[in-house]
Amino acid sequence: MDREKYKLFNVSLSPYTVNLPDVLWLEIMLKASPLELLQLQRVSKRFCDILADNPRSWTEARHNMNPPVPPPPHVNAAGVWTESAYAQFLFGGGNCIVKSCKKWTARFPTSYALRARVCSTKCDAILHRHYETEARKINNGYLTSCAIPGKRGLRQMGQTQRLHFRNWLVHDERDLTQHPMYRVSIVSAADQEWFSARAITEKRPVRPPVAVLRTVEELKAQYKLRAEALPQIMQNAEALQVWSKQYADARKAIDLVNVSFLKEVISPREQIPYRKLLKTPAVSRAFEAFGQSLSRLDIRIWCGMRANAVREYRENITIRHSQ
Structure with missing residues (x-):
């Protein structure tokens, strides 16, 4: 053909x-x-x-x-x-942390250190519903917390009994709390990693599945490296919290600029109300993409999507009249 x-x-x-x-x-x-x-x-x-x-x-x-x-x-x-993995973590999206949801979302993480995302304000409210203001901890099935790193006693969720790795676990960097808060999955994975290392060292035939096989000595060496890396990780998480707020403000500003361009330049030219154009799939997708990259729409971009936007607008008018 x-x-x-x-x-x-x-x-x-x-x-x-x-x-x-x-x-x-x-x-x-x-x-x-x-x-x-x-x-x-x-x-x-x-x-x-x-x-x-x-x-x-x-x-x-x-x-x-x-x-x-x-x-x-x-x-x-x-x-x-x-x-590349850093860009994937920030902009690649992930699953909602709420157990009853688990939907994929493109939102930024709620906590960068814990790598926890929520897909909506509803799921965010679920995480905050059982937040204890005085104790400054979330007491539910999604996160588990303990106030003093390195001390025994983290058995609230029944996830672990061995806390020798506590000094390298990341904590929540948000202003929501002043105490370290760990995801249940993080504690469970660390515990499983320790059991696997013991099984390998003692040459047991059955061991928990882990991504990297290490002996106890090798794992303790990794614990030391992780503890040394923790300040840099937390510093980066705190910087990302500040950046995400600045990014949200910048995105609001660029969305206003793009709406103004559509209203003042495109709408008079095409003789179509700009609010109607915003509802077409082609324009809404363009606004989402240009908003995420903090880019401005211009006449060249409009020429590229004009045919689809006008067609979708006319189809909506036809459907509305037929009804």
């Missing part, structure tokens, strides 16, 4: 044969935001290879945002601390 060709500035273009060299794609990536890089690397293996060969693209993407994203912590402990 012949491929369809398009006429653009007196040049015939085929959408399947236009190909840019890697150098030009890299220049485009260096101007992108972290969210745009995450979307690009899902497009093809070629883009993944370009990003893998040029890790500075992720660093530049952080700086391309205004306010810029704080850098990831540089630690010696084992784990995924790369720039």
Whole structure:
């Protein structure tokens, strides 16, 4: 089947044969935001290879945002601390922490240290419903807490009886509490890791499943590295809490600018009420994408999505009249 060709500035273009060299794609990536890089690397293996060969693209993407994203912590402990994993953690979304929900959400984490997300204000209220103001801890099935790190006695949720690893567990960095608060899953995973290390050291045939196999001595060495890394991790989490508030303010401002552009430039030109345009899927998707990357709409962007937006507006008018 012949491929369809398009006429653009007196040049015939085929959408399947236009190909840019890697150098030009890299220049485009260096101007992108972290969210745009995450979307690009899902497009093809070629883009993944370009990003893998040029890790500075992720660093530049952080700086391309205004306010810029704080850098990831540089630690010696084992784990995924790369720039790409950092971008995935912030902008890639995740599952809601509420057990009765578990929906995927693109929202930023409620707590960056605990890596806990909620998908809505309703789920956020569930976490706060059993918050004890005087004791400053959440007393429910989603989080478990203890006021003094390194002390025995964390058996509230029945998740662990061995607390030798308590000195490296991350705590909640929000102003909500002044005491360390741990996710049940974090404590359970740490306990399982310890049982696995004991089983390997004692050469038991059955051991708990863990991602990395270590002996007791190797695991204790990791505990030491994790304890040394904890201040950097918490400092990064606190910086991200400040940044997320600045980002929310910046997004509100850019949304107002984009709505103003639609109202003052596009609506008079197309003779369509701007509120009607905002309700079309094409425009709402564009607003979401440009809002997340803190980018402004312009006439070139509108020309690219105009056909879909106008068609969807007319279809809505037709459906409304038929009813």
